[in-house]
Amino acid sequence: MATITAIAPQTNADVQEAVCANPQLVVRGGGTKSALLAADTDAATLDMRQLTGMIEYAPGEFVFTARAGTTLQEVAATLAEHGQYLPFDPPLVEQGATLGGTIAAGLSGSGRHRYGGLRDFLIGVRFVDGQGRLVRGGGKVVKNAAGFDLPKLMVGSIGRLGVIVEASFKVFPQPPAFATLRAPQPSLDAALTTMARLNGSTFDIEALDLLIEEGGSVLYIRQGGLATTLGARQESLRAWLGGGEALPEADEAAFWAGSRSIGWVPAGWALVKTPVTLTAIPVLEQVLAAGGAQRRYIGGGALAWIAWPGDLTQLDAYLTQLQLSGLVLRGAATWPFVGTRSGASLAARVKRVLDPDNRFPIL
Amino acid sequence: MNLDGLLDELASRFPAARLLQKPAQLAPYESDALTAFRSRPAAVLLAATQDDVIQAVRLCHHHSVPFVARGSGTSLSGGSLPVENGLVIALNKLDRIVRLDPAQRIAVVEPGVINLDVSRAAAPYGLYYAPDPSSQLICTIGGNVAFNSGGAHCLKYGMTANHVLGVKAVLPDGEVVQLGGESLENVGPDLTGFFVGSEGLFGVALEITLRLLPKPQLYRTVLAAYDSLEAAGDAVAMVVASGLLPGAMEIMDALAIEAAEAAVHAGYPRDAAALLIVELEGERIQVEAEFAHLLQVIEGSNPKTVTVAKDDADRARIWKGRKSAFSAVGRLSPDYLVQDGVVPRSRLGEALATIERLSRKHDLRVANVFHAGDGNLHPLILFNGRVAGELERAEELAGEIIQMCIDLGGSITGEHGVGMEKRQHMNTMFTATDLEVMAELRRALDPAEISNRGKMFPAGEAPALRSHGPHPLERQGVISRE
Amino acid sequence: MLHTIPVETLGAQGEAMAKAVESCVHCGFCLATCPTYRVLGEEMDSPRGRIFLMKEVLEGAMATADALPYIDRCLGCMACVTACPSGVEYGHLLTPFRARAEQARSRAPLNRTVRTLVKETLPYPDRFRLAVQSGRVGRWMRAMLPGEIGAMLDLLPEILPAAPPLPELYPAQGTRRARVALLAGCVQQVLAPQINWATLRVLARNGVETVIPRGQGCCGSLSLHIGEAAQARDLARRNLAAFPADVDAIITNAAGCGSGMHEYPLLFAGEAEAAQAELFSKRVRDISVFLDELGIVAPPPLAQPFTAAYHDACHLSHAQRVTAPPRRLLSQIPNLRLVEIPEAELCCGSAGTYNLEQPELARAIGERKARNIVSTGAEAVITGNIGCMNQIRTHLELLNRPLPLWHTVEVLDWAYLGKRLGD
Structure with a gap:
């Protein structure tokens, strides 16, 4: 459904104006999470890509502040110049994802396994709410306990509580070198058991993904750190696993880049993010296999990326039955949530405060 | 407000042994660790079950009586200060x-569980609970959740919010909600994260799902002594610039060292102007390599002495001194105020110099302990309440330090929360709009403002300070009794 | 903590009391280690809460009677002192406060009877022996007697051991390395006279000559800790006179006595004997501390390996800060394995005469200790205080795990004599 108005704000004031002037508003960034742009009304689109640019960056502070429309690509490049990176490894960097959109969708990638997800690194946020108010939450320092944690509220709010205009993040030094082991597992059970053991072990693991490939369950385990000790560490890990082959350097970089770009999703399929736990995976697997889905489990079994063929109604039913929730990132969906949702009543109360007139789509 | 109605109903449901109403029973609950404030509640309910808490909250809502939840009462910002004639709901039982669940690495706990007890329970599985406030041997998870408590080791692993996966809570109007779950990931607005750090204004957490981490294979800890605080601060900058990510970095100044030594005999070098503790943790091979690198960096920072912890006992001693520092300062001075400000780390040297200048200006000693890794300062303002005017001077000094933190682009509180103590400074850190939105959110969950009333938000009335004459902030024109 | 205590009106101990209140910063670290807080879970029954209540009373803001129930429930175990980072000398507040409170309060008749029995019997071995013997007769009436008396009866032993009188001098074996005086104690002489004999033998074996001064008596700790300051002073005066000055140390083998005697300076503050009390107290040593400092002759190994749990008497570990010396001594006995008891910092519930005054709480605390001991799998319990031995024995028996209770010095004695433990 084509939208009528497209607005491209360049300042925070522009955003405020746009909110006040339009009874219905949908926010977009890089458009990489297309399902979140859907609106079945005559909503105006707020295109945030011109509200872009780093505002402050102090490598010595491990902190940066940037406008919401800044691409992840730009952020990553700037950080890399100083040997730093976004520890939560957000996806869709190459595809043009923006900082604001990533926060709104609450997306973290495989690298979340080491230190945590996006929510653990967002320290400050400024947003325009449904009444056009410019609100700040958090701050620009990594340690801050003043006021309510509005930044956390914005994470996963998919543009329905406010328009994020600015964000401050904590960053870390980037590991100088990486190495990855590819460890095929005899069965799903074996894979999950190994993951659990690895999660409870003292190995420092950057990423731990479970792929369901043609041949079965395969674990991809990434280690990072000083180049001088990486070889020995990987050997130690391989011995502990009782197997696994080291990916050659170029392949290893490519693999994780592929993970980041989620390119493995077949064209036209829906893409759904589902939080999981190791105990939930076996039952989910049965359902997904039966539905012909393709899927990956990242973060040591914390998150499932589900590529679903066809209509989402069936997946919705399955997830609800399994008491799992999902966020539709790509695919035909007028409502972006599938499965169960916890805290809906609290979310509704918050929505009534931040967007009483429902200028943004309902939550 | 129908206090009698509430008390009658509570008395009909709870035995006198659990509904405290006698003066001698109420008096000890009048303060938490911020003794500058005292307030007598009408009653204290010693809740024994989650249901007790839900009942109590619903009754308070019904009778419009304010309540305050309390764990071990160790808040340094007056977070568990009772509301005068309100109810205290004690959660320690x-x-x-x-x-x-060791395989899932989670622990589901009730709010009265002591922080350190979580790690103790997880230890047999090689796991631990990372957030480690200095009071962890007695502070409770419920309190940690309310204030998003930090600790020395949160540089690398974050604060309480980063370790809470789910919260079951009773909202101030009695609705019980389940936020989050057991997964590390979430869909929809992060309501769990929103609840953490809400300082008791959003109701009472009944069950908290915590994330456990594997105990690091190896800790390597180094203690370096310096001739000046500035030198120690520079050393921190050098460590950061080297690309290392320590588990913890702490600085103590001479006064704090003196106090800690008197308390626990940690074996700190006695004639240092400043001590820096840096700790690395992780996989043995990596940590040993990084530690060698770290020692080089430290040696290059011109220390007076460098001590490396040889074993667990050494390491424990080093930390014991640091963790006792606040309370140990009680040996140096009859009274003191603990501050909790944050400045960007690059401005640490400047901040310390300013504090020193302000300390001379007000003629009061200030001991400094801080989380150097994240710029979180804890100036301890020493004074003697029995000397006329010293409390007022201490409060003025405290206010100026907080203002300095804001001016340098930091925060008024790194981890102790706003509570009672720093309400008035919220105006300088946030705009009126910010506070308006926060107030509306608060009222969406608590229309009658009965849950920890009077905390966090700037109030029209002066706080119940036990001092004489106008409050320093009144004299500065920031607040007024009108 | 800020306070408005009128120090000048409180007599010689006023300064010490006020100082304790001042140094408390209300941090709550003490709650973690207080047995009554662990059991009851309420602020009034924690050191922090009690300090606050005592402050209120001393400031005149609260009636003593209102605060007393919670002060009474305090064990006086001093675990809080060990835990306190701020250096609050809680004992310097509690003991004088109890003494003041005792003057003012009116006690229920039954309670007074019990206290009188305690005051007038326990410190005097002959009277106590008689009381025990007649007490045994009364045991069959136990069911009909009220709680506190019943508690007393429950603690009496089945058989009273034989008690040959102690000599005036016990010579050293071989070269004399030191000369000490022994406080023979009171209750211990009746219930476990073998501990004194073991003490004499072990000292002798290590080249120490021991005098046992005639004219000595109870050290007064029991009275002191229940608020009977006047009686405590009377008893203490006797010892101040009886003990010679020309000894290297005044030895005690009961933690309660050692702790009480170290409090003599505060007890006699402002009195004529102040200086003498100071000197006396400085020479008091627990037997384990003395032997540890002296360096003992290596004991021969036990015939069989043996595992024992060492229990820290609170008046030794917290009140006198003695934890390592007994362990060091015992670990010099080959074939003896010492295990630590979980929650070792918690009192057993004996705490002087606490188990008589607060039987229910003492029972809860005693049971906790007994369970912790049983969990170690130890074959016996070793400790340095007669009160603990009695209390723990009772509660182990209640759990049907009647492990033997021995004094540190008894174990050393058996080792030296090449006997089996418990012989």
């Missing part, structure tokens, strides 16, 4: 660890 809700001390069950409901479930500990």
Whole structure:
């Protein structure tokens, strides 16, 4: 459904104006999470890509502040110049994802396994709410306990509580070198058991993904750190696993880049993010296999990326039955949530405060 | 407000042994660790079950009586200060660890569980609970959740919010909600994260799902002594610039060192102007390599002495001194105020110099302990309340330090929360709009403002300070009794 | 903490009391280690809460009677002192406060009877022996007697051991390395006279000559800790006179006595004997501390390996800060394995005469200790205080795990004599 108005704000004031002037508003960034742009009304689109640019960056502070429309690509490049990176490894960097959109969708990638997800690194946020108010939450320092944690509220709010205009993040030094082991597992059970053991072990693991490939369950385990000790560490890990082959350097970089770009999703399929736990995976697997889905489990079994063929109604039913929730990132969906949702009543109360007139789509 | 109605109903449901109403029973609950404030509640309910808490909250809502939840009463910002004639709901008996799942690495606990007890329960599985406030041997998870408590080791692993996966809570109007779950990931607005750090204004947490981490294979800890605080601060900058990510970095100044030594005999070098503790943790091979690198960096920072912890006992001693520092300062001075400000790390040297200048200006000693890794300062303003005017001077000094933190682009509180103590400074840190939105959110959950009333938000009335004459902030024109 | 205590009106101990209140910063670290807080879970029954209540009373803001129930429930175990980072000398507040409170309060008749029995019997071995013997007769009436008396009866032993009188001098074996005086104690002489004999033998074996001064008596700790300051001073005066000055140390083998005697300076503050009390107290040593400092002759190994749990008497570990010396001594006995008891910092519930005054709480605390001991799998319990031995024995028996209770010095004695432990 084509939208009528497209607005491209360049300042925070522009955003405020746009909110006040339009009874219905949908926010977009890089458009990489297309399902979140859907609106079945005559909503105006707020295109945030011109509200872009780093505002402050102090490598010595491990902190940066940037406008919401800044691409992840730009952020990553700037950080890399100083040997730093976004520890939560957000996806869709190459595809043009923006900082604001990533926060709104609450997306973290495989690298979340080491230190945590996006929510653990967002320290400050400024947003325009449904009444056009410019609100700040958090701050620009990594340690801050003043006021309510509005930044956390914005994470996963998919543009329905406010328009994020600015964000401050904590960053870390980037590991100088990486190495990855590819460890095929005899069965799903074996894979999950190994993951659990690895999660409870003292190995420092950057990423731990479970792929369901043609041949079965395969674990991809990434280690990072000083180049001088990486070889020995990987050997130690391989011995502990009782197997696994080291990916050659170029392949290893490519693999994780592929993970980041989620390119493995077949064209036209829906893409759904589902939080999981190791105990939930076996039952989910049965359902997904039966539905012909393709899927990956990242973060040591914390998150499932589900590529679903066809209509989402069936997946919705399955997830609800399994008491799992999902966020539709790509695919035909007028409502972006599938499965169960916890805290809906609290979310509704918050929505009534931040967007009483429902200028943004309902939550 | 119908206090009698509430008390009658509570008395009909709870035995006198659990509904405290006698003066001698109420008096000890009048303060938490911020003794500058005292307030007598009408009653204290010693809740034994989650249901007790839900009942109590619903009754308070029904009778419009304010309530304050309390764990061990160790808040340094007056977070568990009772509301005069309100109810205190004591949670310390809700001390069950409901479930500990080592394979999933989670622990589901009731709010009265002591922080350190979570790690103790997880230890047999090689796991621990990372957030480690200095009061962890007695502070409760419920309190940690309310204030998003930090600790020395949160540089690398974050604060309480980063370790809470789910919260079951009773909102101030009695609705019980389940936020989050057991997964590390979430869909929809992060309501769990929103609840953490809400300082008791959003109701009472009944069950908290915590994330456990594997105990690091190896800790390597180094203690370096310096001739000046500035030198120690520079050393920190050098460590950061080297690309290392320590588990913890702490600085103590001479006064704090003196106090800690008197308390626990940690074996700190006695004639240092400043001590820096840096700790690395992780996989043995990596940590040993990084530690060698770290020692080089430290040696290059011109220390007076460098001590490396040889074993667990050494390491424990080093940390014991640091963790006792606040309370130990009680040996140096009859009274003191603990501050909790944050400045960007690059401005640490400047901040310390300013504090020194302000300390001379007000003629009061200030001991400094801080989380150098994240710029979180804890100036301890020493004074003698029995000397006329010293409390007022201490409060003025405290206010100026907080203002300095804001001016340098930091925060008024790194981890102790706003509570009672720093309400008035919220105006300088946030705009009126910010506070308006926060107030509306608060009222969406608590229309009658009965849950921890009077905390966090700037109030029209002066706080119940036990001092004489106008409050320093009144004299500065920031607040007024009108 | 800020306070408005009128120090000048409180007599010689006023300064010490006020100082304790001042140094408390209300941090709550003490709650973690207080047995009554662990059991009851309420602020009034924690050191922090009690300090606050005592402050209120001393400031005149609260009636003593209102605060007393919670002060009474305090064990006086001093675990809080060990835990306190701020250096609050809680004992310097509690003991004088109890003494003041005792003057003012009116006690229920039954309670007074019990206290009188305690005051007038326990410190005097002959009277106590008689009381025990007649007490045994009364045991069959136990069911009909009220709680506190019943508690007393429950603690009496089945058989009173034989008690040959102690000599005036016990010579050293071989070269004399030191000369000490022994406080023979009171209750211990009746219930476990073998401990004194073991003490004499072990000292002798290590080249120490021991005098046992005639004219000595109870050290007064029991009275001191229940608020009977006047009686405590009377008893203490006797010892101040009886003990010679020309000894290297005044030895005690009961933690309660050692702790009480170290409090003599505060007890006699402002009195004529102040200086003498100071000197006396400085020479008091627990037997384990003395032997540890002296360096003992290596004991021969036990015939069989043996595992024992060492229990820290609170008046030794917290009140006198003695934890390592007994462990060091015992670990010099080959074939003896010492295990630590979980929650070792918690009192057993004996705490002087606490188990008589607060039987229910003492029972809860005693049971906790007994369970912790049983969990170690130890074959016996070793400790340095007669009160603990009695209390723990009772509660182990209640759990049907009647492990033997021995004094540190008894174990050393058996080792030296090449006997089996418990012989």
